[in-house]
Amino acid sequence: MAVAVPKEVVKARENYLTEGGLLSWLVTVDHKRIGVMYGLTSLAFMGLAGFEALAMRIQLAQPNNHFLSADLYNQFFTMHGTTMIFLVIMPLGLGFFGNIAMPLQIGARDVAFPRLNALSYWIFLFGALFMYSSFLFGGLPDAGWFGYANLTERFFTPGSREDFWAIGLLILGISSILGALNFFVTIVNMRAPGMTFMRMPIFVWNILVASVLVLVAFPPLTVGLVFLVMDRFLGTHFYSTVAGATPILWQHLFWLFGHPEVYILALPAFGIISEVIPCFSRKPLFGYAAMAYATALIGFISYGVWGHHMFATGMGPIADAAFALSTMAIAIPTGIKVYSWVATLWRGNFVWTTSFLYALAFVVQFTLGGLTGVMHAQPPIDLQQTGSYFIVAHFHYVLGGGSLFAFLAGLYYWWPKMTGRMMNEKLGRINFWLTCIGFNMTFFPMHFLGLGGMPRRIYTYGAGLHWDFWNMFCTIGAFVMATGILFLLIAMVESLTRGPEAPADPWDGRTLEWSIPSPPPVYNFAEIPHVHSKDAFWEMKYGNNPGHKVPEVAAEHEAGHVPHIHVPAPSMFPILLAAGLALCGIGAVAWLRITLVGLLIVYLAIVGIGFEYPTYGEHPSKERGDDIYPLDSRKVGMWTFIGSESLFFASLIGTYMAYKGRDLIGPTAKEILEIPLTSFSTFVLLMSSLLMVLALAGFERGDIKAGRNWLFATAGLGCIFLGGQAYEFNKFYHEGVTLQHNLFGQTFYTLVGFHGLHVLLGVIWLLTLAFASFKDMVPKKRALAVEFGGLYWHFVDIVWIVIFSLVYLMDKVTGA
Amino acid sequence: MAVYEKIFAAISAAVLVLLLIAVGYAAIGLGINLPSHREVIPVKPGQNLASAVLETPPFNTPGLRQIAKNKYEAVVIASAWSFLPSEFDLPAGAEVTFRVTSADVTHGFFIPGTRVNTMVIPGQISVITYRFDKPGTYLLICHEYCGLLHHTMAGKVVVK
Numbered sequence: 002m003a004v005a006v007p008k009e010v011v012k013a014r015e016n017y018l019t020e021g022g023l024l025s026w027l028v029t030v031d032h033k034r035i036g037v038m039y040g041l042t043s044l045a046f047m048g049l050a051g052f053e054a055l056a057m058r059i060q061l062a063q064p065n066n067h068f069l070s071a072d073l074y075n076q077f078f079t080m081h082g083t084t085m086i087f088l089v090i091m092p093l094g095l096g097f098f099g100n101i102a103m104p105l106q107i108g109a110r111d112v113a114f115p116r117l118n119a120l121s122y123w124i125f126l127f128g129a130l131f132m133y134s135s136f137l138f139g140g141l142p143d144a145g146w147f148g149y150a151n152l153t154e155r156f157f158t159p160g161s162r163e164d165f166w167a168i169g170l171l172i173l174g175i176s177s178i179l180g181a182l183n184f185f186v187t188i189v190n191m192r193a194p195g196m197t198f199m200r201m202p203i204f205v206w207n208i209l210v211a212s213v214l215v216l217v218a219f220p221p222l223t224v225g226l227v228f229l230v231m232d233r234f235l236g237t238h239f240y241s242t243v244a245g246a247t248p249i250l251w252q253h254l255f256w257l258f259g260h261p262e263v264y265i266l267a268l269p270a271f272g273i274i275s276e277v278i279p280c281f282s283r284k285p286l287f288g289y290a291a292m293a294y295a296t297a298l299i300g301f302i303s304y305g306v307w308g309h310h311m312f313a314t315g316m317g318p319i320a321d322a323a324f325a326l327s328t329m330a331i332a333i334p335t336g337i338k339v340y341s342w343v344a345t346l347w348r349g350n351f352v353w354t355t356s357f358l359y360a361l362a363f364v365v366q367f368t369l370g371g372l373t374g375v376m377h378a379q380p381p382i383d384l385q386q387t388g389s390y391f392i393v394a395h396f397h398y399v400l401g402g403g404s405l406f407a408f409l410a411g412l413y414y415w416w417p418k419m420t421g422r423m424m425n426e427k428l429g430r431i432n433f434w435l436t437c438i439g440f441n442m443t444f445f446p447m448h449f450l451g452l453g454g455m456p457r458r459i460y461t462y463g464a465g466l467h468w469d470f471w472n473m474f475c476t477i478g479a480f481v482m483a484t485g486i487l488f489l490l491i492a493m494v495e496s497l498t499r500g501p502e503a504p505a506d507p508w509d510g511r512t513l514e515w516s517i518p519s520p521p522p523v524y525n526f527a528e529i530p531h532v533h534s535k536d537a538f539w540e541m542k543y544g545n546n547p548g549h550k551v552p553e554v555a556a557e558h559e560a561g562h563v564p565h566i567h568v569p570a571p572s573m574f575p576i577l578l579a580a581g582l583a584l585c586g587i588g589a590v591a592w593l594r595i596t597l598v599g600l601l602i603v604y605l606a607i608v609g610i611g612f613e614y615p616t617y618g619e620h621p622s623k624e625r626g627d628d629i630y631p632l633d634s635r636k637v638g639m640w641t642f643i644g645s646e647s648l649f650f651a652s653l654i655g656t657y658m659a660y661k662g663r664d665l666i667g668p669t670a671k672e673i674l675e676i677p678l679t680s681f682s683t684f685v686l687l688m689s690s691l692l693m694v695l696a697l698a699g700f701e702r703g704d705i706k707a708g709r710n711w712l713f714a715t716a717g718l719g720c721i722f723l724g725g726q727a728y729e730f731n732k733f734y735h736e737g738v739t740l741q742h743n744l745f746g747q748t749f750y751t752l753v754g755f756h757g758l759h760v761l762l763g764v765i766w767l768l769t770l771a772f773a774s775f776k777d778m779v780p781k782k783r784a785l786a787v788e789f790g791g792l793y794w795h796f797v798d799i800v801w802i803v804i805f806s807l808v809y810l811m812d813k814v815t816g817a
Numbered sequence: 818m819a820v821y822e823k824i825f826a827a828i829s830a831a832v833l834v835l836l837l838i839a840v841g842y843a844a845i846g847l848g849i850n851l852p853s854h855r856e857v858i859p860v861k862p863g864q865n866l867a868s869a870v871l872e873t874p875p876f877n878t879p880g881l882r883q884i885a886k887n888k889y890e891a892v893v894i895a896s897a898w899s900f901l902p903s904e905f906d907l908p909a910g911a912e913v914t915f916r917v918t919s920a921d922v923t924h925g926f927f928i929p930g931t932r933v934n935t936m937v938i939p940g941q942i943s944v945i946t947y948r949f950d951k952p953g954t955y956l957l958i959c960h961e962y963c964g965l966l967h968h969t970m971a972g973k974v975v976v977k
Contacts, residue, residue, distance in 0.1 A: 071965055071966065071968065072965060075962075075965065075967075144962075145962050149922075149923050149961070149962070150923070151921075151922050151923065151939055152922040152923065152962070152963060152964060157897075157921065157922055157964065158964075241866075241939075242858075242860050242866045242869075242939050242940040243860065243863060243864070243865070243866070244862070245860065247938070247939075247940050247941070248922075248923055248938055248939055248940070249938055249941075287822075288822050288825055288826075290822065290826075291822065291825065291826055291829070311936075313925075313934055313935050313936045314935075314936045314938060315935070315936070315938070315941060315943060326837065329836060329837075330833070330836075330837065333829070333832070333833045333836070336829075337829055340825070340829075344825075381932070383934075384932045384933075384934040384935075385932065385934065387934060387960075388925050388927055388934065388936075388960030388961060389927070389929070389960065453929070454927075454929025454930065454956055454958070456925070456927060456958045456959070456960035457960060457962070458960075458962040458967065459967065459968035460967075460968040461968055462968070466956070665860065665861070665862040666862045743862075
């Protein structure tokens with residue numbers, strides 16, 4: 002079989018796997034190690050979710066079965082979905098593949114914020130363990146991975162299971178947002194010289210857009226979960242009808258997150274396929290520009306289709322038509338991608354590796370899933386299919402036959418690079434065929450079951466409904482697939498223990514990661530490459546540009562010359578911070594004092610990260626001759642965070658607006674808000690922004706004393722603003738508007754309260770900077786540290802202007 | 818961009834425009850009517866939803882009624898874990914308007930083989946009309962997960 006003849010095997014003296022002992026993995030900030038940890042953790046959870054799936058399939062194999070109890074079945078279907086989405090596919094796509102391949106493909110030494118990268122991983126691990134620890138305290142969550150209100154209210158789902166679910170997801174959300182922010186800044190800011198956006202690999206495009214989607218999709222989920230936690234713990238009524246609220250608010254918030262989420266799950270998979278197919282067809286990707294634009298378009302449109310999950314909820318014909326339109330529209334760029342892959346394959350010179358087989362299966366299976374998706378993009382057809390196994394078939398085809406198969410393709414593809422070993426192709430073939438046949442056996446008949454009327458999420462079904470045969474068939478298919486995955490494990494172990502050593506470039510690759518040794522050294526590239534076209538490495542090898550030779554990896558390392566390259570140093574703060582966050586979660590379900598301890602640890606760890614290195618706030622090292630990093634990464638990072646946080650506030654404001662006027666009892670905004678007092682508070686907060694500018698100016702010209710004093714003044718005004726808020730809240734409280742009193746109470750206090758919390762965090766931040774300056778830790782060259790504290794402060798001010806206008810002034814002006 | 822890529826992009830754009838026009842016409846010109854939630858259950862402050870449902874006509878008298886020749890109204894209360902009523906006897910050719918609401922959590926109201934498929938959301942009344950032309954026994958299922966015994970929540974429509 003035609004695999005590229007291994008070139009001379011070149012090994013670096015030490016590589017990223019061998020440097021340091023076992024404990025060094027706990028403090029690592031190396032993106033390759035973090036990626037490996039993500040991969041191992043996700044695979045472990047995939048095993049767990051797979052076990053849950055097999056148990057469910059045994060239960061459903063026959064009618065009126067009692068293999069599991071109804072309660073256990075409900076826990077399993079909830080956790081199978083939650084685990085596969087949040088603990089397997091998402092961390093594999095972004096955490097594993099994004100980490101191991103993206104920095105290498107853009108010619109970078111690491112990501113923009115290595116410690117944040119490590120933090121994302123540890124929060125992910127601890128959050129996942131937290132959620133599963135629910136099993137020890139009365140059972141796993143059992144209200145579905147989608148947690149529809151109002152079943153999730155404490156009245157209908159008592160106990161702590163759902164608390165573990167909601168708080169666990171809040172913790173995991175932080176991990177995802179931080180990781181996405183990191184990848185976004187990395188791709189924007191750290192591409193090799195000459196690598197414009199239209200020259201970077203399509204995989205990198207997909208990671209970029211997926212990261213943007215995480216940043217804009219997770220805030221609505223956070224808001225929805227916050228409301229759920231408030232309903233369950235504080236007795237509010239965001240989702241129950243008692244106060245005039247409606248459970249459908251949850252569905253809107255959840256699907257505003259949920260639909261971009263499925264594209265977050267799909268885009269990294271698309272990216273992998275766009276690497277694997279050109280490589281093993283020995284042809285460049287067809288229609289690069291169209292692929293890039295299609296990726297961006299998918300990301301953009303995905304934010305406008307969420308209502309297609311709600312066609313049966315009675316949104317009205319206009320809303321239904323609009324969502325049907327946008328859903329059909331998003332099929333177009335997706336179709337462009339499929340056509341491009343097929344056109345790439347056309348007349349290609351195939352190399353039949355296992356990776357390639359998985360990629361081919363992906364194209365067929367994802368297209369099938371996409372077609373059924375286009376079917377139920379039409380509301381009339383959806384009314385036949387929603388809530389039935391037809392939908393289950395659809396999403397397993399796109400997520401299982403799609404994303405999972407793409408990840409397996411990517412695993413085989415990048416395995417030689419990351420482990421330095423080749424996978425056994427014979428075992429790979431067995432793995433592939435069993436998995437592929439098993440997958441299709443399991444999920445294709447679900448189309449028939451769905452059209453035959455079988456609904457979703459049922460523990461068992463009666464005999465005589467004609468569902469028996471296909472259910473048994475699906476169960477057998479599931480075990481075939483499980484056997485296939487078993488062969489994957491066998492192949493992985495075989496390769497690690499006895500596999501032949503892998504060269505740097507086993508596949509005659511097109512992209513930069515194949516230009517460095519397998520496994521890569523800690524510093525990735527001995528010399529950052531200069532890029533002149535798409536498929537940068539291919540161009541270096543076979544292009545006709547004089548003077549551009551393949552980086553001389555062999556000579557360098559044979560001579561024992563290990564370049565002196567500064568790599569990000571390890572840090573203990575990420576794992577500490579994550580532990581603090583986990584304590585916060587534990588305290589929330591157990592004893593609130595533990596949360597306070599957790600918050601203290603989080604604060605200290607943040608300060609630790611902030612001041613860990615003397616160069617904090619300074620411009621990064623000047624290794625490269627040309628200034629290829631136009632903007633400081635930390636500023637880009639802060640702007641990105643501000644963009645994401647804006648959507649958090651937008652969701653809170655949206656809920657306030659949605660529930661305006663639906664109160665069953667007063668008082669409401671009109672009767673109780675005091676414009677004059679709040680106008681004064683607003684003025685104070687706006688003035689504080691002015692003082693912040695003065696503070697920054699002081700630090701930038703080296704006048705630390707003046708800068709510090711202005712910082713104290715800014716924080717002081719912030720405290721006055723908070724004092725005004727406290728007075729206002731107290732006054733309303735005594736007039737009877739408690740958090741639980743009516744819709745106005747809960748939406749107002751939540752919105753204004755979260756803003757106040759942001760102000761409080763800003764005050765703590767500024768005071769920390771001010772006190773650090775006493776210890777001479779904020780000299781003139783580190784003024785950047787003050788600058789992005791200032792960015793955050795101004796953002797919080799602008800949010801207040803929006804809140805003040807929409808909540809306070811609008812009533813006065815329109816009398817609404 | 819090479820020539821083929823430009824042609825490819827142009828065809829893609831043209832298909833996109835055509836499809837959007839087609840879908841827009843179908844949606845707005847021809848009209849699609851789905852279960853409407855314009856009717857709601859009024860709830861007094863602090864009142865339990867179940868009692869509000871039972872006080873709101875027509876849900877104070879759930880059941881199947883004939884309102885004209887071959888026209889029926891079925892008023893159904895969905896609660897965990899049953900439909901009230903759960904069995905409906907109809908002659909072939911009867912046109913039934915289902916009015917369904919929930920007394921507690923979100924349920925589903927699904928008759929496979931027909932286009933009766935709606936979510937039943939607490940506080941809202943789902944209205945859907947269907948004419949049962951073919952005789953037979955139709956399954957009525959709750960297909961929105963509603964708790965421990967969700968899988969037992971079912972009924973039937975018998976058309977003679």
